[in-house]
Amino acid sequence: MNRPPVCTEVSAHLLNAEVSFTGVVRYFSALDKGEGLGTWSLVFHQGRLGFAHHSLEPLERLDRHLRRLSHQVFSLTRQNCLRIHRQVEALLAQETGPLPADLLGLSWMVTEQLLPWEAARRLNAWIGEEVLQNLLLVPGGFQQEIIPLDNVPTLGQWDGGSLLDLIQKRLRAWQSLGPEITSPYQRPYFASRAQAERLPAEQQERLGRLLKGFSFRQLSALLDQDDLQIARRLHPLVKAGILVLRDPQPPFDRLPKTYSAKLETESQPSETPTVPLHLANGLADLGPSPQASKTWIVACIDDSEAMLSELQRLLEGHNLVIHTISDSLKALMKLTTLKPDLILLDVGMPNVDGYQLCSLIRKSSVLKDVPVVMVTGHKGLIDRVKARLAGATDYLTKPFRQEELLQMVFRYLS
Template sequence: MSTTPIGSYRLFQKLHPLSLLAQLTSRRTTGCLSVFTGTVSWSIYLEDGKLTYASYSDKLFERLDSHLRRLNQHFPSLDNATRVQMRLMFEAKNENQSIPYADYQAICWLVDQEYITPPQAAMLIDELAKEVLESFLSLKEGNYEFNPDNSLNELPKFCHLDLRLIVEYCQKRLRNRQNIQSSIPSVGGSQVLPGTVPKLPKSNFIPIEPRNNITAQLPVRKSLYTIACIDDSQTVLNSIKHFLDDSTFSVVMINDPVKALMQIMRSKPDLILLDVEMPSLDGYELCSLLRRHSAFKHTPIIMVTGRTGFIDKAKAKIVRSSGYLTKPFTQSDLLKMVFKHVG
């Protein structure tokens, strides 16, 4: 298939999204259409006029995570811990740390690590594209540019979507929403909309095989992490084990700090969760002992405590702990801390 180049251009005017998409599709264009409104942007990736991905900068990973949870019945191996790790790996903390097409790279990583299959990735991309293009078709003004050299930088492609079918679906949803809005009387100056959502049509994606040599560049994840938890409270140990999914973590529970060193030597954990306040041997002393051993000089050691004072955190630094987790903590707090050091 030949591609008709349309160059790179940028206009500041009223937007006609439908006409713009029709032009790119009819010319069987390859590249990326970027649309800006000042605060947010849309990126629409094409190959020979077919859609390979569509992204919208506002709440990028919230949207991806929402669709992953919504399609949970199709992705049984994709648990909460994995989604948290995915976001920690690819979601930028600020603009200076932005990763190119981070959400698409995250999907590639999920496929590469076999959490989802290529056809499931195609299904996910299809659902994301509908939401992104629906918002894009509602635009009235902005500016845009087309870059024929930017086609997801040779990352694997999981589908080629028919833009015409997606646009027809989005237009139908927009018309339905407008009809609902016009038929519902205003209450106190605003309209009350029902919470129903039109049934989704059948997916129109064409799954294709990914390029395995490209996915090798993505971060590699271990299949199972060993986490040693040292705490004199069995309740705390049980809670941590409950929070850490069995398919991702092997949890070694140790409730006697005196025997901890030998048990840690045997288990060789990827990360150690260490309670500060324990009888016989407190967490700071045990951390110091572990750091003196060559096998644990670089093993992440997280101090777990209810103390939040400056002196306590200073002690943790002195004994070269890797982090500080304050009790009480949620599952999300624990997973973020763990994946920060072992992901």
């Protein structure tokens, strides 16, 4: 889907409301012909914009920005991030009325003292900028729904005009990286082994540990760096053919692109530096955080030896120590000894199935905070609900590609 960005045509009225207005303004694209662009909800307090929500994968967006924030806020541990994830996931499953679940989740974090006030404001700003960038890229008009409320949670307020200027500048910067880069949700990879070998061995290793199917947005969270700056630094390698970009994963492939040949002449000149291929200057600091060099323990539990061998093959060579367990009756004892950082758990096993074992894991004082990803061929909503009720952290459906498995694993390890 290659829609031209219209950020230069959007006026500040989208981001402003009457001074007396407190409530939610929802926007629906007038040109969304069943393509699933979702709904945008802007929350105002006395005419000032305070929160921006997009219905397309709000939990993924929150998790990603929380991960970036965890580099800066040491109290935001993996356990606290998982606690926040579960709370917001529960809110999303409930009927919370017109207020977005992620806004209620942010307020809950502050109330529970999981996040200092200033950190919550920073998180709110990051989420808001991403949501509004996507909103301003949507072509055509909007259908609008206005919902007045007596009160809304406030985590800071923005000036609509200044915010619009900032977002438009960033969108023009993204535009300048085209036609090679057309979306912050694209995923860079080495084009081939031969192309990778054009770089020094140290840079090959550094980038190889990063380019595992993560988008520019996800790399921003992993590295605690601005996604636009990461894209600028990798842009010369894309132009040189060393890196290739794969399309955004669903559902982000539905979003409008940041580049259009139509607007190329209107874009500001690219500020992307001409970085030599040896990366001596421009990309020297683009590498995994210290955590990324850690060796993680992953336990894979499945009654199929063939499946365990396949999981081990797909995960090897990524700073992971893989332990396979085929007997679910002995799994809990082995897990208690291993103390893994992540558990990949099959659902359909004899004797003790995955749901039962997951419940036992959650009752263990040693294992209760370990992320558990259920790996199964069941695709139904009921199966996902059962996994959540058993205490699963996430759900991976077979068949899956290696990049999907790695993304799931590093979502909970990095």
